[in-house]
Amino acid sequence: MPTDDGNILLSRAETGGTHRLLLLVPGAAGSGASVHELAAFPGGGLRLVAGQTARTAALAFHKTPAGGTAVWRLSGLAEPPEQVAEVPFLFAGGVWLDERGDLLALATPYGQRTRTVVLDLSRGTVSPLPGLPEEEHLLLAAPRAGTLLTVRDSGGVHRLGVRRWGDDGPAVFPEHLSTIEGAVAPLALDPTGRRLALSVTRGVRSGVLLCDLEEGGVQEIGPAGGTVLPAARWSEDGLRLVHSAPDHPPRVVTVPATLAGHFVADDGPTPWAPAEVRRFDGPGGPIEAIVYGDPARAARMVLALHGGPDAAWPLAYEPLFQRMVAEGVAVVAPNQRGSTGYGAAHRDAIRGAWGGPDLADVLHLGRVLRAEREPGASRPMLYGASYGAYLSLLAAAAEPGLWARAAAVAPFLSGRELYEDGPAPVRAMLDRLGGRQEITGDDLGPRDLLRLADRIRLPLLLIHGERDSIIPVGHSRRLRDRLATAGRPGAEFAYMEVPGAEHDPVTGQDGHLVLERLIAFLRGASPSAGSRR
Template sequence: MTAPVITGTAGEETAHRSSETRRINFRFSRRGRYAACLSARGRGPLVPELWDLGGGTPVPMTLGQPAGESSWSTVVPTDGGRILLGRAQAGGVHRLLLITPGEAPAPMPTTFHGGGFRLVAGGPEGAAALAFHGAGEGRTTVWRVPAEPGPLEAVATVPAVLGGGVWLDAFGRRLALSRHGDEPGTVVLDLADGSLSPLQGLAGGEHLLLAAPRGGVLLTTLRHEGAYRLGVRGTDDDGPTVFPRPLNEIDGAVTPLAFDPEGRRLALLVTRGVRSHLLVYDLTTEEIREAALPAGALYPSAHWSTAGLHVIHTTPDRPYAPLTVLNASGAPATRRGGERAAARARSYDGPGGRIEAVVYGDPARSRQVVLALHGGPEAAWQLSFDPLFQQMAARGIAVVAPNQRGSTGYGAAHRDAIRGAWGGPDLADILHLGRVVGAGRGLGASRPMLYGASYGAYLALLAVAADPHLWSRAAVVAPFLSGRELYTDGPATVRAMLDRLGGLEEITDDELGPRDLLRLAGRLRLPLLVVHGEHDDVIPVSHSRRLRDRLAEIAPPGAELTYLEVTGAGHDPLTGRDAHLVRDRLVHFLGTGSARWS
């Protein structure tokens, strides 16, 4: 039955859920005095949240009225302690509001219709941000957004599609941008006259990542022999960029975060398996040291000012929040302990090598256990706060969230193992883990359950089809039917991913055969919950509808399907306005096996 998700009581986890906080879309102000994000507490809507990083422990302040922002809304803090809110509305409309603590939001007079829209913090004196809006025919209009309520000023309309945004001076005049299209590269927008010119000194294919205007240092990247290298050069250097060996031999996935104000040190986010590491590279000595952080994950954004290095950090028991890691004296900061269920990393022996997983609770002794499969497929679970896993843990459900073959963070061989073999090595890993976890629970214990979203939903249903007797039930969000069906129905970005990762190639040399869920529907012989957003623009909702109709047609023995289509939701209904309702239904189904809600 197609219906919106409905509400109800969830019993034992109600108190836990009422104080739960999630935060998304973090930004820093130009000089780093403030950070802002969208935050939702418990059942409440997403609202703008401002953090003062000026001293002591950062404390959040909720600003504006709870209008229920979407995850597409943008928040940009100003160095004056305000928030510029870009509110995304239906039909591709964006409205700007300036929010001052203690005052009602002030609407800005300009509304943007259609096209790409984004905000870059900072600008000339008196500006809160620059607004970039697609003007059609490959053109972009740039607007100066004032830090006080008032009209916007059109700075320039340029014949290019522009992305990124790195300030090259301390006065907000010169902004480096990525130009897309026929002539890609790094260009500089001069706000004094609206001109656009190439950034001098870069080699072909070299792109700017970060700048330290006071120190006159630039960080670039250049693809070389199939991998990206990080390069360092001076703003006024005439010679080639230097690619330091220590900087390019770091083990793990490296994301540059920020220069210190003088351009002498560089902060790097390094992902290894399920956790993030914060490394600091000294440009003079080429030494690298690691900052002390609790095991967790870092948001890929930071700001380094004279007050210290500000990062956004999370652990499984604490949501994302700003943290000053290195203060003015260079000493590492500490962070208070969490208030929710903790998780740990655990390794399992798999058919193709080690499989690392994030584990909540005791999979052997808990009343129930669920294997949770991430989307992607080029993705991975990390030691970060997850409201759904917290709610499962509160209900007494142990969680094993594995990074099976195909996941990122474990080297190219692990990541590429499923290239041209979707539902092959990764499915073998999940079936193996299901047997290991099930055997560890002993005779008479409930069998493991499955949960998955997007690609993880597809993989979870394949695992059910491969061995229905291994599992007790499965709950999935936004599954697709097969790579071929998704290629026919999906958007261009998804088709490009399928081409790149070999998602159209079929496996035919084993007992399961081609990984098409319509063909395998007769093997889905256990209780299933299928959730899909009505307006999913990544995996069309028609895929779940067709699976629902196929199961209703053939009625395989033991199959009990509950189909929930979330009205108005997109690809991830767990982050939308009705996210708490979706989580309630998922956890209730996994906890009871029943679709009935009381």
């Protein structure tokens, strides 16, 4: 997190659970930076929230051993943090309510729900947000104007509301904010509290809407391609956003205070590979995919499956895909049924049917891509992480002759098995999406990878982080042991367990080693080359 002085605050998690707060102070040109350790917090989570004034560069929220939260003020200088509060419950979010930087709205658990509370830093106290009903939650605030943007669940539909700070009356729920096509997320309110910036996602793309909360007008701005990330600030100088595209890593772009219809950004030459969006005719309707390179002519091509399943590939910079295409591997990243951003029918198609309609889409794409490959070219490969790893292994079992090889990062064995030993949020998702229901009406049968291991007759690389808190590493260990005894003539496999790594070992502390192993495998190396067990 940057400070007003140009320094950088860092929260660094270390093996063993310790979190260290560091301050990086840039030196003169070419002399590097000095590093100052401000504090060390053993165990528990630690997160930073940007401050509102010069005297508070950030607040640090630390989970205490008793399950509460200690709040520390960071000045942005090379000095220890100051504890300003400690409460017996946890916080999420963070919306400043005043220009003095004393009142911060936060979300805290409340029974089976959450509620909005106000942390008063001057007193070190927490109290409910005045006038806000329990079923309504705060999203944004314009402190100078006293305008609050809230959300309320209305029969399964989330409606955005506008109210005034300190007003006990009901919020106003503007109709024009409830009729926007696409997935909407609030970004920022302007200083006057009159205009609201929203991101709207339709398929792989997202853009920005500027909404007039008083007169009801809506203006769509920005480039046609790419993704707007959920971070923004609206000041007197204009609206600043974070934008990314396949050939542009995330960067700050500006909508001038005059609210011209386009971003101001440096769109000069880039060393990164571009991508195109392609729509395939699928068995249940169109399937949109992000394509890097030439899948028909590249020496190798991979079908990359996203995690979730309640997620989607965005049209944004993806370092893994850039590395793949730089190594001559074309990438097709589809948003098959079950992905978000394409309406309820597409999203809910796999409810109670994990590995059903989405697997049918993946197999269909594999056949189409194989048919498009030039004569003699290698078959498509599979790559997936988390739910995508599970789905890729199901595809390998369903039609092993369709694929050249498969790489799976952090797979689980089945929805039923994951429910037995997964964390509470994962079990809640399984309940919400019907992930424990089994499919029995086709040739593949129940989607249990232990049962299907004999059918996975292709070179296979399994990767899992030792400390994965989402999908326990035991799932990959059991699959490894089962594959070692399965009747898979001539099908090599290797297992790489990454010490200390979490759910995404490709981006963890030893991520460069994991990435090199993965890329070598996709380029045709033996799965067991460089094996770590």
